Structures are given as structure tokens and as C-alpha cells.
Amino acid sequence: MKRGKGMKFVGDSRIPAEKMPNIPKDYSEYPGKTEAFWPDFLLKEWMVGAVFLIGFLCLTAAHPAPLERIADPTDAGYIPMPDWYFLFLYQLIKYQFASGPFNILGVAIIPGLAFGALLLAPFLDRSPERRASKRPFATGFMLLGIAAVFYLTWESVVNHDWAAAEQQGKIVEGTDVEIDQDSxxxxxxxxxxxxxxxxxxxxxxxxxxxxxxxxxxxxxxxxxxxxxxxxxxxxxxxxxxxxxxxxxxxxxxxxxxx
Structure with missing residues (x-):
């Protein structure tokens, strides 16, 4: 017998001795616990996405987004209001320690330190546990961040003058007066x-x-x-x-x- 004939290398061999057919796994072994990615899982994802999209379109049709008058850069009395996801930063720069001459502290340094601290998350808590009660550092920082964002957002909404904002953004019907700007x-x-x-x-x-x-x-x-x-x-x-x-x-x- 020639060398290598009829032999199967199972130690250092990089090629399996027997080639397995490319057949999907039999999911009947785990009824109700798993399913094929294609087409079962993707079909459910598409159906959920379609329902959400239709609901969102119905909501926008029933309650159109409120429009304001054309922006006027010369209007010094305009009260700005950012989108809801920036309200906590909007409120932060209202405080004395983060506004005026310390504006750079409120718009860059404090948010930068807060979000930059996420880089330390893998080093502060390396526990393999999945229960929140057994990961005090990660859970504590998460709750602290959520509480800070929620509080600042709430304060921004409560202290905003909604009546004045509605009045300043009201669309006024144009008059028939022709303004001669060259006069x-x-x-x-x-x-x-x-x-x-x-x-x-x-x-x-x-x-x-x-x-x-x-x-x-x-x-x-x-x-x-x-x-x-x-x-x-x-x-x-x-x-x-x-x-x-x-x-x-x-x-x-x-x-x-x-």
C-alpha cells in the first residue's frame, strides 16, 4: 500500500475527512424555539415593518406637521426650539455654568466627557453576567444617564413659553400692500x-x-x-x-x- 492511501488525517488536517452536504439544519428538533432565516424570519420582519409604515403614514395624514411662517433672520424676538432629542442639551446650555462665557463647557466639554465615557464601559465592567442586578457599574451609569437626559428634557419642555412660540410661528395672511423697497x-x-x-x-x-x-x-x-x-x-x-x-x-x- 502506498503511503497516504486509505489514511484519514484528523490531527493537523485542515480538510474534513468527510464532506458534509450543504443542507439546512432540521429545525424540527426545536419546535417553536427557532426558525429558518429565509424566508420565515425575514417575512415576519417585513410584515412588522409594513404595519409600522402604514400606521405612521396614517398618523401623518391625520395630524399633519405644524408649519410656521417663513424664517426671518431679522426677527430678533424669535424663540428657538430644537427637536425633542436635543432638548436636554438645549436645557443644559441655559444654566449659568454652561452659558455665556462658559458656553464651550456646555456645548462641547460636558457632552464630550459624557459620551466619551462610553469608551471606558468595557473596562469598568467586564462581568459576563447578564442580570442588571449583578452588574452595578453598568446599570448605575445607564440609570444615571437616563435620569439626566429625562430631567433636562422635562425642564426644557416645562420652561418653554408655548403660547409665545405659537404666536411667533403663526402664518399671517399676506396683505395686498406692495412694498417699494427702493423708496x-x-x-x-x-x-x-x-x-x-x-x-x-x-x-x-x-x-x-x-x-x-x-x-x-x-x-x-x-x-x-x-x-x-x-x-x-x-x-x-x-x-x-x-x-x-x-x-x-x-x-x-x-x-x-x-
Whole structure:
């Protein structure tokens, strides 16, 4: 007999002595405990995903997302509100130790340390246990993180002025007034602080009323520019009397077409 004939290497051999047929495992040995990945498992996943998608589409059709007016970068009175998953960071930078000159602490250092601590998780708790009660470090850090995020999110929602936010985002129907932005009166208006509160098209905002269809004479408008009215403080106008005349005449002429 030649060397190697009829011999089976079972020690250092990298090739199995008998080739097994490529047949899926018989799952009947474990009834109700396991199933074939294709097509049984994937079919269930697709069905659950389809039900969720249809439910989500029905929800968006029944309750459309609320829309606000067109963003106005000149509106200094706008109250920003981030998406819900950023509310805890939004609340964090309101505190004195994380705002103003310490803003970098609230927006970068504290969140960076919190999320960077996740890199230490494999070294702080290397227990093979799966019960939460037997993994105090991992469980404690997880509960601490959840509690911090929940508390900051709750504080952000409670302290937000929802009434003012609804008012500032209200879509106001446009008027039939044609604003001539090349006129001398508008140029004076654009150069003053008026535009920050009353808007680029004098449509008003949460901090100031619209300047269209005012039942005021030019002299009354000039008096308000100097002495203020309501929440508008005095001495807001900074310019010459000649320019103020042009501004007052311009605002008094803004009337809707009937």
C-alpha cells in the first residue's frame, strides 16, 4: 500500500475527512424555539415593518406637521426650539455654568466627557453576567444617564413659553400692500432698528405689530418713533429729522387695496 492511501488525517488536517452536504439544519428538533432565516424570519420582519409604515403614514395624514411662517433672520424676538432629542442639551446650555462665557463647557466639554465615557464601559465592567442586578457599574451609569437626559428634557419642555412660540410661528395672511423697497422711506426704515422687530415687509412679529394699515398720521408716527408706545421704548429712532419725515410718510402711506 502506498503511503497516504486509505489514511484519514484528523490531527493537523485542515480538510474534513468527510464532506458534509450543504443542507439546512432540521429545525424540527426545536419546535417553536427557532426558525429558518429565509424566508420565515425575514417575512415576519417585513410584515412588522409594513404595519409600522402604514400606521405612521396614517398618523401623518391625520395630524399633519405644524408649519410656521417663513424664517426671518431679522426677527430678533424669535424663540428657538430644537427637536425633542436635543432638548436636554438645549436645557443644559441655559444654566449659568454652561452659558455665556462658559458656553464651550456646555456645548462641547460636558457632552464630550459624557459620551466619551462610553469608551471606558468595557473596562469598568467586564462581568459576563447578564442580570442588571449583578452588574452595578453598568446599570448605575445607564440609570444615571437616563435620569439626566429625562430631567433636562422635562425642564426644557416645562420652561418653554408655548403660547409665545405659537404666536411667533403663526402664518399671517399676506396683505395686498406692495412694498417699494427702493423708496427713500423704506431705505430709512431698513437702516433703523425698526426692521428687527417689525420685519422686512413690515408684517410685524411676536415683538411688534404690523406697520400696514395704521390709522395714524405722519406726525403721530414721528411721536411714537421718539417717545415709544406700549412695549416699544423711547428713542428707538436714530437719524435726522428729514429722514424721519420720509419714514413717517412712507409708513402712513401703506394701505391695503380694497
Amino acid at each position: 427713500e422711506g423704506y431705505q430709512v426704515y431698513a437702516g433703523q432698528s425698526c426692521i428687527n422687530c417689525h420685519g422686512e415687509n413690515l408684517e410685524g412679529g411676536p415683538a411688534a405689530p404690523a406697520l400696514v394699515d395704521l390709522d395714524l398720521s405722519p406726525d403721530e408716527i414721528k411721536d411714537i418713533a421718539h417717545n415709544g408706545i406700549g412695549t416699544m421704548p423711547a428713542d428707538q429712532y436714530q437719524g435726522s429729522d428729514e429722514d424721519l419725515d420720509k419714514l413717517a410718510e412712507f409708513i402712513a402711506s401703506l394701505k391695503s387695496e380694497e
